[in-house]
Amino acid sequence: MARIATLGPKGSDGYHAVLQYDPDAEIVLFNRISKVFESFSAGKVDSVVVPVYNTREGEVKEYFRLVSQLDDGYWVDNVVLPIHLSLSRLPGSQKIGFPVKVLIGRSSVFRQCEEYIDTHFPDATLMAVQDIETAFKDIEDNIRTNYAIIESEELVKEFGFELIEREVVSHNRTRFAVISRELAPTTGYDATAIITRPLRDRVGMLADILGEFTRRGINILDLQSENDIQTQKLRIYIEVEGHVENQNMQDAVNRLENVIIQEEDSLKLLGSFPRVDMRVKKIKSFGFIGSGAMSTWFADRLQSEGYTTYVTGRSTELRPEQMINMADVIVVCVPISVTADTIAQYGPLLKGDQALIILAGESENTLQTAMDSTDPSVEIMFVHNLWGPQAVSMKDKNAIVVRTPRSGSFCSEFEAFMYKHGAEIFHDNARQHDLLMGVGQKLPTTISVALARTLAEHEISCEDIGSHSTLTSLYGILSMARVHNQNPRTYAEIMATKGDGRKIVESFAKNLLQIVEMAEQGKIHEISEMMEDNRKFMTPQFLQSRMKQAKAVDSVLSDGGLKFDL
Structure with missing residues (x-):
């Protein structure tokens, strides 16, 4: 024992x-x-x-x-x-009408009940004690009718005191x-607590320590700092997600001690333990339809948050129709071209206490299919994550969220999960999303494919491009290389989406032909006027901000090593 x-x-x-x-x-x-x-x-x-x-x-x-x-x-x-705290007194004190002049309790109880005490007993004397058992006996032995104690209901009853008010503070x-x-073994849902020894003063020490965890995608759960009583030097307590035996965590701790703090034995490991969440989570499990790399990427990170996850697809033993009965939230993450058909197939199997989250690149068609094929009480939300499974984390990555009238608490919890992991969340309606993605993905992809085709048709060597390009004109070349360095099927599906993004490409093609014709005819004045009109449409803030970004890219591309590679 x-x-x-x-x-x-x-x-x-x-x-x-x-x-x-x-x-x-x-x-x-x-x-x-x-x-x-x-x-x-x-x-x-x-x-x-x-x-x-x-x-x-x-x-x-x-x-x-x-x-x-x-x-x-x-x-x-x-x-x-x-913690259920109650107000109690000697039996009969309340009935006789003796006012409460002294409140007894542990100091921690007084801090928890501060608001209640200020409201109900603003003039009472507070007497904090370490030994609450002795306090009960003292009041009883000396018949202190003007005294009251705040403690648990169980202790109140054990000492035979009269219960005046239950649950004086909520939550x-x-x-x-x-x-x-x-040291506790790893469970897969852990946290690690570390405290520093008293540290020497150095500018930016705290920021550097926090940054070491942040850049590795390690979430900080708690942070405290105070001066050591004897030396008056700073001590920092940090609790982070993950077990100390995880390689990522070990690398962070080693770098903190040897590179950031630069003091031997400067960190003390307090321990690693199963993570505790003081928040209330409504979702217990997520089920993915689609067993590709993106589904696995999300499933791994949801598991690290304590959720049970199921991944199903054509090659998995567990079938989607079985999984749907096991999960709270169903996530559809399949190629764009089959997303709507997949929703139509499995949507009718969802029940009213579930949610459907669509991870896809086209929203109008998929959301309408989801609304039509599911029970009206099923929650529905669309999420377009603008990163691939190669990303280390969501930090500073864009996520477009389209909520519907049926997006409820389950959807909000998933959105909170992305926010916690650093995603930049933007809310859109379905049409606006597809229109903007026409600008952000559909059109640049189309241009990249057409540009590569043009180079091939004219037998232009890729090695010669850099010598005849300004840094600005290289942006299109870089985009072309990025697109053709990855899965062609993915980008083909982006170009073939059916939403309002098609209008962007069609409009661009029409304008391109018009400008080519004007240039062929030597209409320089007319082209200049068109550019002036364009500039009026774009705000000065937009132009200045993007110019600043362009200069930053130019600075990177001007680096000797990169310039030589180009």
């Missing part, structure tokens, strides 16, 4: 946290967190359970100071416990850390 130490008395929040973690454990109770840790360091208990965060009061500062001094233990797990939960002697 494990011996676990926590804060007492019997019936306290810590006591119930231990019961939730290990119902069979022998519970050893103390009145102070310091005593809890001392018992662990002395080998008198196997583990400790201590509060580290409360949704009302925030972090428990004392815990972080003590655990940073611990040399023989790791943070290995968490317990999230609802109150405490996160407890479990400290043990061996």
